[in-house]
Amino acid sequence: MSAGRLSLNQWTTRSWSVAEAVDGCARHGVEAVGLWREHVAGHGLAATARLVRDAGVRVSSLCRGGFLTGGTWLDDNRAAIDEAAELGAACLVLVVGGLPGVAPGEPPAPGFSRDLAGARARVADALDVLAPYAGERGVRLALEALHPIYCADRAVVSTLKQALDLAERHPSEQVGVVVDTFHQWWDPDVFGQIARAGDRIASYQVCDQLSPLPPDVLLARAVPGDGVIDFGPLTAAVAAAGYAGDVEVEVFNADVWAADPDEVLATVRARYAALVEPHL
Template identity: 70%
Template sequence: MALNQWTTKRWSVKEAVAGCVRHGLPAIGLWRQNVAEQGLDETVPLVKHAGLRVSSLCRGGFLTSPGFEEDNRRAVDEAAALNAACLVMVVGGLPGVVPGEPLGEISRDLRSARNQVADALALLAPYAAQRGVRLALEPLHPMYCADRAVLSTLGQALDLAAPYPPETVGVVVDTFHVWWDPQVFEQIERAGREGRIASYQVCDFLSPLPADALLGRGMMGDGVIDFGPLTEAVAAAGYAGDVEVEIFNADIWAADPDEVVATMKDRFARLVVTRS
């Protein structure tokens, strides 16, 4: 089990690393803005000396926005410095749509936006390969299609990854985003055949969702997802990497982070690990 840093958002990188050590967690998923606050040059030895793996760096992407290439090259460089297992790519929504902001000048051409993502990936994948970084395409739940990710299914992500070596472009299986998909088990199996699973992330899907749907991710067992079959499918597909708990939730963020991690470990052991 790995702690995604935003599950304990109140913790700085230094505090989160110490928390992982204190709770016996072997890996941490880091966020770029937190690494920048800590300082990349300080974060690299901090994680290394703690004996932690970096299960992911989040995030690159927003490939439908102007100036995407420069920022994503920096993200690749940061992932390389941290020896992260992957750089999570949230590919971006419709051009001009900004998360949380009123609509202005936008494009409603969804097909063109998806083509932009494919074109951008063609520019970034060779650079990632040179730096030894694996890009991990993350399909998001369709409710985020307009503003965050025009990739909504694992199948779409796998199609987009197909032209590239699996060690260069993989996919993220995130329970919050894929649990609803009637093709999810077939696509997890396909991802395994193609060697594409770069990250497995877990949290629950709350019902009803809060007013801010971005914060609708819950602690495992507090929502509607049946984790056992998904975890078994990912394991059967050959994934043996870290499993990140990634939760965006205002109540969890307000709680004591050590209590959050203790609850996370208990729920993970009871609900997420494979039954075999």
């Protein structure tokens, strides 16, 4: 039986290769997959495109382009757009990058910048270059506002409002936004911004937040139902905004990664059916 609009972001079943993830989706009735560029590169771009086409699996997103605030970003992002085009991905997720000179997991580089407003302006400038390039290739960029705890090292775009302010400077088919429960559930303004987003919603990602937080806050995510987030109101708001695309489950969590991927996917499917799908 089909899992409807559920999509497996392959990072959730981290130990699976691209081929194993696509096979797992087929066995579990999951019709869409979110792919990561490094995994795609490992399997081969053309081979991955063939694999998903032959399996009849939709590519709900390619993760990820971005990191636009540092020195060199153009070539890598053009390549990511080209890859998304070849895979027929519904969107290319952009994680925009943190302060210049501040990389994830590393001490700030000598001479790093504390100029947050400047870093945010760089993102806008980079989008001016990338959006038309994406448009020419039929690829939709999906700006992802990350949780504010990642502002310094991963994404200076911290709220859905910010993402929409940036996206709306471009045609909707070129630049959309990601609504992500983990990153945005706390935001007092999130329901208003989801309504505002309308057809700008390029991707809806569902993921819970653990409490208490684990030692690595990057891994504070959980399968829906295992944390503190109420998926009903957020999902209903996304549906009311008109989003009709796939719903990706993307979980960064050490225990989930250590578990049997087949069991993980079965749990994901059950939780999606119980907590998310009724509100779509």
